[in-house]
Amino acid sequence: xxxxxxxxxxxxxxxxxxxxxxxxxxxxxxxxxxxxxxxxxxxxxxxxxxxxxxxxxxxxxxxxxxxxxxxxxxxxxxxxxxxxxxxxxxxxxxxxxxxxxxxxxxxxxxxxxxxxxxxxxxxxxxxxxxxxxxxxxxxxxxxxxxxxxxxxxxxxxxxxxxxxxxxxxxxxxxxxxxxxxxxxxxxxxxxxxxxxxxxxxxxxxxxxxxxxxxxxxxxxxxxxxxxxxxxxxxxxxxxxxxxxxxxxxxxxxxxxxxxxxxxxxxxxxxxxxxxxxxxxxxxxxxxxxxxxxxxxxxxxxxxxxxxxxxxxxxxxxxxxxxxxxxxxxxxxxxxxxxxxxxxxxxxxxxxxxxxxxxxxxxxxxxxxxxxxxxxxxxxxxxxxxxxxxxxxxxxxxxxxxxxxxxxxxxxxxxxxxxxxxxxxxxxxxxxxxxxxxxxxxxxxxxxxxxxxxxxxxxxxxxxxxxxxxxxxxxxxxxxxxxxxxxxxxxxxxxxxxxxxxxxxxxxxxxxxxxxxxxxxxxxxxxxxxxxxxxxxxxxxxxxxxxxxxxxxxxxxxxxxxxxxxxxxxxxxxxxxxxxxxxxxxxxxxxxxxxxxxxxxxxxxxxxxxxxxxxxxxxxxxxxxxxxxxxxxxxxxxxxxxxxxxxxxxxxxxxxxxxxxxxxxxxxxxxxxxxxxxxxxxxxxxxxxxxxxxxxxxxxxxxxxxxxxxxxxxx
Numbered sequence: 001x002x003x004x005x006x007x008x009x010x011x012x013x014x015x016x017x018x019x020x021x022x023x024x025x026x027x028x029x030x031x032x033x034x035x036x037x038x039x040x041x042x043x044x045x046x047x048x049x050x051x052x053x054x055x056x057x058x059x060x061x062x063x064x065x066x067x068x069x070x071x072x073x074x075x076x077x078x079x080x081x082x083x084x085x086x087x088x089x090x091x092x093x094x095x096x097x098x099x100x101x102x103x104x105x106x107x108x109x110x111x112x113x114x115x116x117x118x119x120x121x122x123x124x125x126x127x128x129x130x131x132x133x134x135x136x137x138x139x140x141x142x143x144x145x146x147x148x149x150x151x152x153x154x155x156x157x158x159x160x161x162x163x164x165x166x167x168x169x170x171x172x173x174x175x176x177x178x179x180x181x182x183x184x185x186x187x188x189x190x191x192x193x194x195x196x197x198x199x200x201x202x203x204x205x206x207x208x209x210x211x212x213x214x215x216x217x218x219x220x221x222x223x224x225x226x227x228x229x230x231x232x233x234x235x236x237x238x239x240x241x242x243x244x245x246x247x248x249x250x251x252x253x254x255x256x257x258x259x260x261x262x263x264x265x266x267x268x269x270x271x272x273x274x275x276x277x278x279x280x281x282x283x284x285x286x287x288x289x290x291x292x293x294x295x296x297x298x299x300x301x302x303x304x305x306x307x308x309x310x311x312x313x314x315x316x317x318x319x320x321x322x323x324x325x326x327x328x329x330x331x332x333x334x335x336x337x338x339x340x341x342x343x344x345x346x347x348x349x350x351x352x353x354x355x356x357x358x359x360x361x362x363x364x365x366x367x368x369x370x371x372x373x374x375x376x377x378x379x380x381x382x383x384x385x386x387x388x389x390x391x392x393x394x395x396x397x398x399x400x401x402x403x404x405x406x407x408x409x410x411x412x413x414x415x416x417x418x419x420x421x422x423x424x425x426x427x428x429x430x431x432x433x434x435x436x437x438x439x440x441x442x443x444x445x446x447x448x449x450x451x452x453x454x455x456x457x458x459x460x461x462x463x464x465x466x467x468x469x470x471x472x473x474x475x476x477x478x479x480x481x482x483x484x485x486x487x488x489x490x491x492x493x494x495x496x497x498x499x500x501x502x503x504x505x506x507x508x509x510x511x512x513x514x515x516x517x518x519x520x521x522x523x524x525x526x527x528x529x530x531x532x533x534x535x536x537x538x539x540x541x542x543x544x545x546x547x548x549x550x551x552x553x554x555x556x557x558x559x560x561x562x563x564x565x566x567x568x569x570x571x572x573x574x575x576x577x578x579x580x581x582x583x584x585x586x587x588x589x590x591x592x593x594x595x596x597x598x599x600x601x602x603x604x605x606x607x608x609x610x611x612x613x614x615x616x617x618x619x620x621x622x623x624x625x626x627x628x629x630x631x632x633x634x635x636x637x638x639x640x641x642x643x644x645x646x647x648x649x650x651x652x653x654x655x656x657x658x659x660x661x662x663x664x665x666x667x668x669x670x671x672x673x674x675x676x677x678x679x680x681x682x683x684x685x686x687x688x689x690x691x692x693x694x695x696x697x698x699x700x701x702x703x704x705x706x707x708x709x710x711x712x713x714x
Contacts, residue, residue, distance in 0.1 A: 177234020227463025254709020
């Protein structure tokens with residue numbers, strides 16, 4: 001289930017949190033602009049001081065959008081700014097500038113937009129986003145207001161059409177790739193075991209460790225991730241730290257627990273984000289008793305800090321530290337075996353990045369160490385896993401001639417140790433291993449990523465990675481992409497092709513070794529963006545080889561976004577993913593996924609979000625009989641595999657949040673009320689068999705659930 005730690009940042013964000021678009025605000029001396037009563041006015045100019053008309057101005061938070069007029073003049077309703085945090089200025093061919101409201105109100109009214117000279121800029125710092133292929137960017141306000149995501153980064157990503165998964169969990173399957181091959185990165189450092197919940201039941205893996213208070217943006221590379229992102233073969237989720245910080249603190253008290261979060265800009269530059277949270281879902285389960293078929297109890301405690309610290313001349317250190325503990329108990333049914341299960345986890349994340357200039361280049365050093373402990377009990381199965389992940393990388397970025405590049409070396413090790421009473425069988429299927437399983441992997445690699453602008457409309461990008469000290473052995477990575485933009489920069493077409501490698505840690509207690517995976521993929525993406533609406537679509541083909549099997553994946557996806565007015569908007573997404581193994585339907589095959597989200601903002605700041613999702617059911621293999629070996633009953637599965645399919649599902653989610661007008665002042669609370677699966681429709685999750693495998697029944701994901709809480713800006 002979702003941790004309440006997300007809501008502290010979420011609630012304060014609705015009122016005052018904003019997302020930096022650029023590293024610095026560009027405001028010149030005041031311009032003499034006549035302004036009508038009740039309006040706030042100013043002017044937009046380019047770097048040479050020439051006025052710019054038709055520049056889009058967007059007020060955050062909210063949906064108010066307007067354009068600058070002749071002479072670069074703009075005007076905003078003064079009462080609108082009373083609820084705003086910032087104004088974003090954007091125009092084709094120019095860098096997007098975000099101006100904090102407190103800066104804009106100081107009297108400086110000339111806002112400068114610098115021209116973008118190159119189509120692609122490859123940088124080391126997380127402050128500026130590199131777009132070498134076709135990332136889908138999930139901004140913080142979208143994350144915080146997605147009713148199905150509940151402010152969870154990975155769940156929000158899993159709702160994208162590019163995440164054509166079949167289980168709806170926080171384990172995204174980007175464009176049909178295997179779960180274990182999709183990697184999550186924080187500031188370009190790979191992270192592992194970022195998902196909460198039971199490690200053996202996808203139905204309950206509905207949350208992740210990320211708190212949106214330490215997140216700036218989320219980039220999703222559904223296919224062809226850049227080669228400087230290590231150990232990814234199915235896609236990449238790039239979580240970018242907030243390196244500026246908006247001064248805010250908030251306290252959240254809700255049905256699921258308490259949390260406190262704070263964000264601060266530091267004296268001398270830099271920023272800090274920190275949070276503490278404690279959740280106990282007892283009250284939540286009491287109000288929503290149907291959830292107890294998936295979840296008996298859940299408690300968690302977490303604390304985290306993200307620091308951006310400048311030092312020297314144009315140097316910066318970024319530090320991430322997280323401690324996270326959880327204790328969950330879940331009813332579990334696997335084939336004919338049913339009973340209570342318990343998952344106890346403790347995780348410690350430490351990541352440090354140092355970046356400094358060596359003109360004309362910049363050098364970045366990444367160091368990270370993650371230690372996790374996970375104990376799982378189910379019937380006679382009792383296993384304790386202690387896993388450690390280490391990562392180090394040094395890379396350099398800059399420009400040579402007309403090529404923007406990033407190159408470096410990296411090393412990683414995985415040390416996975418499981419002890420206890422294990423009941424997973426070995427390859428012979430005759431004798432269960434007991435005692436201890438050790439799994440280790442390590443590798444070193446060198447990589448290069450470069451982008452070259454052929455013209456003002458067209459650019460190409462190349463990525464390479466070669467491996468050394470590679471155990472298990474991985475194949476080299478090579479990728480190529482070409483990007484074309486129209487002269488008005490409203491149309492973009494991206495073609496990408498690549499071959500990727502990754503290591504995938506085995507599930508808890510698995511007798512299999514750490515597997516090396518291979519993915520060959522090609523994709524064509526198109527994007528159109530103008531004014532208040534945009535459209536993205538893509539087609540792709542992949543061949544993933546993992547654990548001795550090759551899976552052929554063909555798919556397509558699209559997203560349509562439209563502003564229906566000043567305070568309402570619509571998003572439509574659709575996707576399909578056809579997957580086959582040796583001509584047989586694969587586990588991740590998904591005939592269709594469609595979702596429609598409607599947002600409606602009342603004045604001044606009351607918002608309703610409705611999200612309707614329809615998706616086909618997962619494929620599964622039927623049990624057609626039973627056998628026995630050494631007194632142990634085992635199922636006989638239908639051949640070929642995956643000829644059965646669970647029924648499709650239709651779900652409507654509702655989120656409603658509003659300030660309480662009866663309480664005045666800066667601490668006025670914001671209330672949030674959500675209903676997931678509003679119509680209480682059944683969502684099948686698996687087939688469960690009776691003893692002897694003679695009868696079967698469907699199990700279902702949780703039905704309708706209600707949640708609410710209050711947040712206070714401190």
